[in-house]
Each structure stands twice: as structure tokens, then as C-alpha cells.
Amino acid sequence: MSKSLNTSSAVWLHIGAGSFHRAHQAWYLHRLIAGGDSRWSIALANIRDDAAPLLNALAEQNGQYVLETVTPQGERQYETITSIRKVIPWDNELAALIAEGAHPQTRVISFTVTEGGYYLDNQFNLDQSNVDIQADLLGGCRTIYGTIAQLLAHRKQLNGDPVTLLNCDNLRHNGERFRHGLMQFLQLRQETALTAWIESHTRCPNTMVDRITPRPSPDVAQRVAQATGFQDRAPVMGEAFIQWVIEDDFIAGRPALENVGVELVASVLPYEEAKIRILNASHSCIAWAGTLLGQNFIHESTGTPAIYQLAYDYVTQDVLPSLTPSPLDLAAYRDVVLERFSNPYIRDTNQRVAADGFSKIPGFITPTLQECYQRGQVPTATAMLPALFFIFMQRWHQHNLPYDYQDGILDAAAVHQMFNSADPVTAFATDEKLFGSLAHSEPFAQLLRQSIDTVNHWLAQ
Structure with missing residues (x-):
């Protein structure tokens, strides 16, 4: 089931429905909305089916959930996060995700796939021997490369609007290395026209993200219910500390993230x-x-x-x-x-x-x-x-x-x-x-x- 609210806003599509995104990037977008700037909202999706129960729970809660933060002194705070306005259901071909990414309202596509999800060798080249990469070279979408390649090909065909691709992982030089891996992937598929389009119609800023976010244990939901009265099926918790540093290189506009503490810099x-x-x-x-x-x-x-x-x-x-x-x-x-x-x-x-x-x-x-x-x-x-x-x-x-x-x-x-x-x-x-x-x-x-x-x-x- 897909829930969509406030369809007039610009869309920030995020791939990777884990705890970190919901405690980090979604929190910053929520702070903008809470401060009166509702021009951007998040559409949330996942490449693999392991997050399907979470996506279903979020969809039933209209994308809302409670974030619990705690200081080293034990001070806890609870905030209902409202920035996810569309929850994209998982399907085997990722058709709904790809359609959302191709939509002209989608102006930023971000992702958290962890370090191993970039499939790079020690020279930071694409590991062509990996079975998931091999499957995607034949047209699959098991990895971020196969998924983004299909999404951008569809976008190019439908409207050709530019879009920013934004890493939210701990990979060093993450934007550059993702872009390099994507280009190698497309070269192996001999997608010359799509490669040229991506060169001129996308940006991949480097970023640094930081907030310790453990996997939520059952007692998080219990504390959320006690503190807020909300029987949350998808709560998340993290430390009070948070940081996000992004190279200010967006090709299709961006939220006013500097107004909520994000550091927009020339080099991360x-x-x-x-x-x-x-x-x-x-x-x-x-x-x-x-x-x-x-x-x-x-x-x-x-x-x-x-x-x-x-x-x-x-x-x-x-x-x-x-x-x-x-x-x-x-x-x-x-x-x-x-x-x-x-x-x-x-x-x-x-x-x-x-x-x-x-x-x-x-x-x-x-x-x-x-x-x-x-x-x-x-x-x-x-x-x-x-x-x-x-x-x-x-x-x-x-x-x-x-x-x-x-x-x-x-x-x-x-x-x-x-x-x-x-x-x-x-x-x-x-x-x-x-x-x-x-x-x-x-x-x-x-x-x-x-x-x-x-x-x-x-x-x-």
C-alpha cells in the first residue's frame, strides 16, 4: 500500500529504509517542515524485500513514527517525524521505486546501502566478479547500480529532468566513488547514451553523515508508548549527537538544509x-x-x-x-x-x-x-x-x-x-x-x- 500526502512538494526519494535514514536525513527534513518550510518531503523505498514489514508499518502510520534520542547522561526526548510523505511498496522489479525516481517532482535521490553495497575493490573499481553485479549487468536491479541505472534510463526517456544523487554512507569520497562505479557499470553494459546523459544531468556531492543509530530493540516501542501514548510499530532511536556535512553541489535545487544545522561546504x-x-x-x-x-x-x-x-x-x-x-x-x-x-x-x-x-x-x-x-x-x-x-x-x-x-x-x-x-x-x-x-x-x-x-x-x- 502506498501512502501519499502533500503531492505538490518537491520530492526527496530515499533508497534504504533502515534506522539510520529515519534518525538522520528524515529528521533534518522534518525540522524544516516543523519550522514552516514544507516545500520538500521524502518518498521512502528499499531495494531488497527485507524491509517490507517496516514499509508496511510506516504506510499504515502515514509515514509517521517517533524518534527517541538519548544523551550520555540519560536524557531522553521524543519527536514524531513527519517528513516521509510517501512510502513506496516493494515489488520484485522495483517498478514503483523506478517510477517515483523518474517523476519530475523527484529532484534528489539519496541512498544508504552501507560500505559493502558499493561493490568496490581495493582500487575503488567495480567488483565485476560479484554475483549481484553480474545479475545487474544482465538487466537486474539487485544493487544500487542496477537500480539507479534503470531509474535514470526511465527518467531520461520520460522527461530528462536533472537530478542529484546523494550518498548517505561512510564510504570515503562517497559521491565520487559511487559515480565512478556507476559509470563503470554502464560502460560494461555499453550504455553510451545514458552515460552521456548522466554526465550532464546529474550531480553526486560527497557527504559525511554521523549519528549512532542502533537497531531498535522492543523496549524502544514501550518507552515511546509510555512517553507519547502512540503505539508506534516503527519507532527508531539514536544518540542526541547529529551531524551532516554536504558539498553544496545540487543540480535540481535542494531544501534549505543550512537552516536546520546541515553544514553545506565546498569540500567535505x-x-x-x-x-x-x-x-x-x-x-x-x-x-x-x-x-x-x-x-x-x-x-x-x-x-x-x-x-x-x-x-x-x-x-x-x-x-x-x-x-x-x-x-x-x-x-x-x-x-x-x-x-x-x-x-x-x-x-x-x-x-x-x-x-x-x-x-x-x-x-x-x-x-x-x-x-x-x-x-x-x-x-x-x-x-x-x-x-x-x-x-x-x-x-x-x-x-x-x-x-x-x-x-x-x-x-x-x-x-x-x-x-x-x-x-x-x-x-x-x-x-x-x-x-x-x-x-x-x-x-x-x-x-x-x-x-x-x-x-x-x-x-x-
Whole structure:
């Protein structure tokens, strides 16, 4: 069932109906509407059918739901989000999504597909070997590339109006890299005319997004009902902190996002690098380490002195020198991030944050490793992160993780083969997809082996 209200407004189509979008981008658009600017509204869709129950619940609630936010001090606030004015039902051909994207009122198409959903190799080229990409090259729409390609082809045919494509993920240089992947995808399909049209009729600004948003647990709905009286079937919760930085490069207009705290900038690079390397990488470090100690939640792992020290040393010893000079106070940002991770009220799980490690190692961690070596420094602190992930995956191989590990690009057979080999550490250290040029570095391989030994010794204590 599709619900549509206020059809006269410009439409911001978002692909990816998960919690993060509803706690982040939808909140900003809601704040504009609440402030009297109702020129834009959101149409929400999903590529896969796993969000169908959520979409149905939202449709029955006219797109409205309650956002609960909580500070590190435990102060909770509740806000009914009203920016989603159209909920697009899922269908196997994504016909309704594609039709919405082709409509001239749709002027921004944004998406959250997580790092693995871009299917990029360590050189940030399209991974043509992936089965989903192969299916989409034959005309499918399993991935963001197949979906956007079909959508834009339909738009070009119907009206040819320009549109902005906006990433809302933690992929570094996300707009540029998505565009590069899309163009490679279209070249493989020999879509010359569509490629030329996209070149002149779309923009892909780089962005940086930030708000810790765990998967909602059942007690969120209970607190929402108690606080508001609303029996919400699709509530979402997140931390009080929020940030959104966007390169101001929209081709078909945009909401007045600067009026609700979005930072519109010429370049997101310094914000992006600080967030990805300080927040995202240390987040993963804490999740992998905490899981290995048998802990369930990010806040309890951050509160474990040895794990806190791992993350603190990684940022202080290796990341800060890599990102200096910066317009940001990086040490202060580190401290704020670790305070946010310590928030006991978020109850973000190690399982959620530990996911997608095979994308996070090359995206979040390997650049710091490489830059340390380039300036003559041994990245002892940073090497602990892939060492933690190695042992984490060793536990996975042994069917000894306390939860199901989720990774969009996990090659399960290859990982099992690695751990069944005579020297799994060497196989790991020489993986170009993870470590790029460092895969050919004997000093790095030795450092990684030492780091794995250090983690094993730590876990044995």
C-alpha cells in the first residue's frame, strides 16, 4: 500500500529504509517542515524485500513514527517525524521505486546501502566478479547500480529532468566513488547514451553523515508508548549527537538544509577523514575487541580500560599525525567520540558495529597504515585493528562467535580456505583487497603477525 500526502512538494526519494535514514536525513527534513518550510518531503523505498514489514508499518502510520534520542547522561526526548510523505511498496522489479525516481517532482535521490553495497575493490573499481553485479549487468536491479541505472534510463526517456544523487554512507569520497562505479557499470553494459546523459544531468556531492543509530530493540516501542501514548510499530532511536556535512553541489535545487544545522561546504574532505578514521575505525576496533571478550554492547566494551586504550592509542599515535594539519580540533573530536561510545543508554550492539569488516579494513584502516609507513613511522597501534579482526574471523571460522556475522562482501569459502591453510596470517597479510600495496610488504606482514600474537596474549590473560 502506498501512502501519499502533500503531492505538490518537491520530492526527496530515499533508497534504504533502515534506522539510520529515519534518525538522520528524515529528521533534518522534518525540522524544516516543523519550522514552516514544507516545500520538500521524502518518498521512502528499499531495494531488497527485507524491509517490507517496516514499509508496511510506516504506510499504515502515514509515514509517521517517533524518534527517541538519548544523551550520555540519560536524557531522553521524543519527536514524531513527519517528513516521509510517501512510502513506496516493494515489488520484485522495483517498478514503483523506478517510477517515483523518474517523476519530475523527484529532484534528489539519496541512498544508504552501507560500505559493502558499493561493490568496490581495493582500487575503488567495480567488483565485476560479484554475483549481484553480474545479475545487474544482465538487466537486474539487485544493487544500487542496477537500480539507479534503470531509474535514470526511465527518467531520461520520460522527461530528462536533472537530478542529484546523494550518498548517505561512510564510504570515503562517497559521491565520487559511487559515480565512478556507476559509470563503470554502464560502460560494461555499453550504455553510451545514458552515460552521456548522466554526465550532464546529474550531480553526486560527497557527504559525511554521523549519528549512532542502533537497531531498535522492543523496549524502544514501550518507552515511546509510555512517553507519547502512540503505539508506534516503527519507532527508531539514536544518540542526541547529529551531524551532516554536504558539498553544496545540487543540480535540481535542494531544501534549505543550512537552516536546520546541515553544514553545506565546498569540500567535505577534512570532516570525512576525521569521522571515518577516528569514529568509524575505532568503533569497529571496540566492537571486535569487545566481542572477543564476550561482551554484547559498545558502551561496556568502551568502558573496558584495555579496549578504551586500544582505541585511544590508535587515534592518538597514528591517526592524529596522519590528519594534521586539520581545520578540526582532532584531539577534542577523539574525546567526544569516545564519550559517545560510552553512552550506556544507546545500547548499541557489538554485533551491529562489527559487521562489514571486509569493507571497513580497506576503507577505514588501511589508509592510516599506509600513511604511517610513508612518513617513516611503524603503525604499531593501528596494526592492532586488523589483528583483532583476524582473530574475530578466526572465531567465525571455528563457529565460535556469539552471533551471526553480517558482511555484504563476505566470501565465506575463501575465508574458510584461508584459515585452513598452512599459514593463515601470511594469507591474511598478503590480501591486496584488504591492504593494497602493503600486501607486498614483509615488514607489514611481520608487524601484523606480532600484533596478532599480542591480541592472543591479551585474550589469554
